[in-house]
Amino acid sequence: MQALRDQVASSPVQASPEQPNTPSSFPSSPCPASGTVLSYPESRKRPLEDMTQFASTVSRSFKLQKKDRDELNMFTKYDPIEQQIWLAASMLKVQEQQATMTPPDAIYVIPKNLENKIEHYSFVILLDPTIASYIHQDGPLKMITDLLDQNPSWGLTPAVKDNKSKYDVIVTRVCGRLTSRRYDIKKILGDSLGKISAGLDGNGRVDATDIVTLCQALVKIYRSANITVTVQLCARIAFLRYLIAEKPTGRFWEGVDKELLSTRTDLPSAARQSRFFGSLLKLDRETYGDADLDELSLPFTSGCSQVLPSATPIPRSTMGSDDAASAATDDNEEEED
Numbered sequence: 001m002q003a004l005r006d007q008v009a010s011s012p013v014q015a016s017p018e019q020p021n022t023p024s025s026f027p028s029s030p031c032p033a034s035g036t037v038l039s040y041p042e043s044r045k046r047p048l049e050d051m052t053q054f055a056s057t058v059s060r061s062f063k064l065q066k067k068d069r070d071e072l073n074m075f076t077k078y079d080p081i082e083q084q085i086w087l088a089a090s091m092l093k094v095q096e097q098q099a100t101m102t103p104p105d106a107i108y109v110i111p112k113n114l115e116n117k118i119e120h121y122s123f124v125i126l127l128d129p130t131i132a133s134y135i136h137q138d139g140p141l142k143m144i145t146d147l148l149d150q151n152p153s154w155g156l157t158p159a160v161k162d163n164k165s166k167y168d169v170i171v172t173r174v175c176g177r178l179t180s181r182r183y184d185i186k187k188i189l190g191d192s193l194g195k196i197s198a199g200l201d202g203n204g205r206v207d208a209t210d211i212v213t214l215c216q217a218l219v220k221i222y223r224s225a226n227i228t229v230t231v232q233l234c235a236r237i238a239f240l241r242y243l244i245a246e247k248p249t250g251r252f253w254e255g256v257d258k259e260l261l262s263t264r265t266d267l268p269s270a271a272r273q274s275r276f277f278g279s280l281l282k283l284d285r286e287t288y289g290d291a292d293l294d295e296l297s298l299p300f301t302s303g304c305s306q307v308l309p310s311a312t313p314i315p316r317s318t319m320g321s322d323d324a325a326s327a328a329t330d331d332n333e334e335e336e337d
Contacts, residue, residue, distance in 0.1 A: 117148065122140070124227065129237075132260060133256075189237075210285070211238055211281065231296050234296070240256060
């Protein structure tokens with residue numbers, strides 16, 4: 001062993017063909033030579049960038065509020081671990097808020113029977129010649145809701161009425177049907193006016209609809225109601241046609257309610273009110289064409305409690321041109337007063 005080491009020590013050093021001589025400036029020792037300065041390549045890792053400008057752009061794009069914009073800017077300054085913790089906390093907060101949310105009530109569907117009653121009375125009441133108003137708060141809306149309340153078997157049970165969301169659905173439906181029916185009635189009234197004929201001293205009209213035919217067209221709006229044309233109905237429709245001819249635009253039904261109130265105030269007795277409506281019917285027949293009233297049925301009412309103070313039949317004598325009959329009516333009025 002020692003002899004081998006001595007042999008190696010005494011032998012000259014030869015450069016290996018596979019390993020060239022190492023330059024003196026790069027010794028084989030892992031430790032650099034004294035005074036040697038080592039240089040290292042620059043790191044390719046990108047430095048942290050200021051992302052606040054990008055955060056501002058995103059804030060404007062999503063139209064964030066100032067508080068949220070400031071929070072997003074702070075988020076850009078967190079290191080990746082801090083950002084993950086922040087996102088996890090945000091997700092937990094969203095889950096907490098979702099757990100406290102109350103789902104909305106299911107949309108209430110009006111029972112078919114109740115829907116049919118609303119459809120029926122929203123038309124029948126508007127064609128009742130004794131109602132005191134058409135849009136007033138104590139008018140058809142209250143009359144219908146009172147009827148529904150008095151007949152819980154139709155569908156408006158105490159439990160449904162006590163549930164505000166369900167009751168509001170019913171009231172909204174009633175209002176909608178009344179609005180639709182008033183529109184239908186007003187349109188037919190307007191279409192019945194015809195055109196003024198100068199050859200008839202400005203009073204007569206051509207292509208107009210007589211009062212009985214007009215009433216028959218109105219009751220056909222909802223045939224299922226089976227409303228019969230009566231003298232009282234003709235008188236009330238003559239009243240409505242007089243007003244729409246006088247003022248075809250604007251708040252028509254508000255004007256109708258105002259005129260009905262004035263009639264009750266100025267003519268408090270039933271007899272005077274009957275004569276007033278009879279006079280309007282007479283004028284209507286003179287203006288829009290005569291019609292036979294003798295074959296009409298007895299007075300019609302919807303069966304509701306709210307009516308005009310006068311529900312007495314209109315004397316046919318006030319609908320013609322017989323002055324003697326009109327004078328007799330005046331005598332009857334004085335006796336009743």
